[in-house]
Amino acid sequence: MGLDVHKKTIFFCVKDGSGKVLFSGRIPSTRGGIDELLNGMGYAWVGAMESTMFTGWIYDYFLKRGHQLKVADPAMIRWIAKSKKKNDRVDAAKIADLLRCDLLPEVVMMPPELRELRSILRFRAMMLRMEVKMKNRTSGLLMESGIEYDAARLHGKRYFRELLDEIDDDAPESVIGLLGVARTAVEYFDEGPRRMIRELAAHPLLKDRIERLMSIDGVGVINALTWALEIGDPHRFGRVRQAVSYCGLCSAQKESGDKSSRGPLSKQRNSYLQTTLIEAAKLAPRYNKALKEVYERELQKGNRNRATLAVARKLVAYMLNIDKNNTEFRPVENLNSTPVLA
8 A cells, every 4th residue: 555645635545466456545634534544444454655744643643553654765766756647646556566566765763752852852953043043133133223232242141131221222113122022032942952952861761872972072962862863773774884874974976887976965864963963073073082183184185074074974983883882982092093992
């Protein structure tokens, strides 16, 4: 059974092993609609759907009813959108064909508990983006009104209050009001993420794992939490290269005949991990001697971006090793005087 999921409806197509359509149709994207579909299935079946923003609750509800769906990577079944004839019924039928022929590019579905915690971490990232927007808007309002201010101290509570008292006569009343609204939003978006991080780091499912990851010099709580919640089970990566690719720290390869080329960093990646690892790689060499050596060695071969990527890849190797072995980071001096994992 192939499912093409949308906000309001789910199109389904059921085929037998030979590819013959047994029946197809459309149901509402509700739990009642899924119950109607499952009650009409009188024999054993296996189903699949494309990964969307609705995947989580649908997957969990099927699991609750005693059925397990396979979830497909939308980037790997992009050929559906390139078909000459494309509609929801055709999409559901093609997903069923991929499943029937054992060609479905399946993705890993994390346990519901980890997915819930991951949603909190991703919501925190959204709040931080909103905080930056409010801070930039605050600066914009002051510049539009021709008001001088100290950029380094602007977002401090005391300085901001003093600034508002000084500009009462120089700025329009509407600007004063908007500055107050922006400041309230900044304070809200600042405290919320801090509280989320404290709660996530102390969660029983994550606490020990986060402490082990943070035993690496240069890895902080944000980096450790992002790794744990975005990677899930580290054993799904057989090699470091697979984890590096998943984190978006390598480029796409294009090879045809005798010609081979590498482009920029691939867009097929986990953007949350990529962003966090790049930010961590810029700071980690200050606190980790081994990573500093990696950075300086790569800097001699190219530019700062190349060196930062090399540090990020090394961080992936460190964290994957620790996560798989459930041990803390213990640097040992080898023959080349480069710290390695014990």
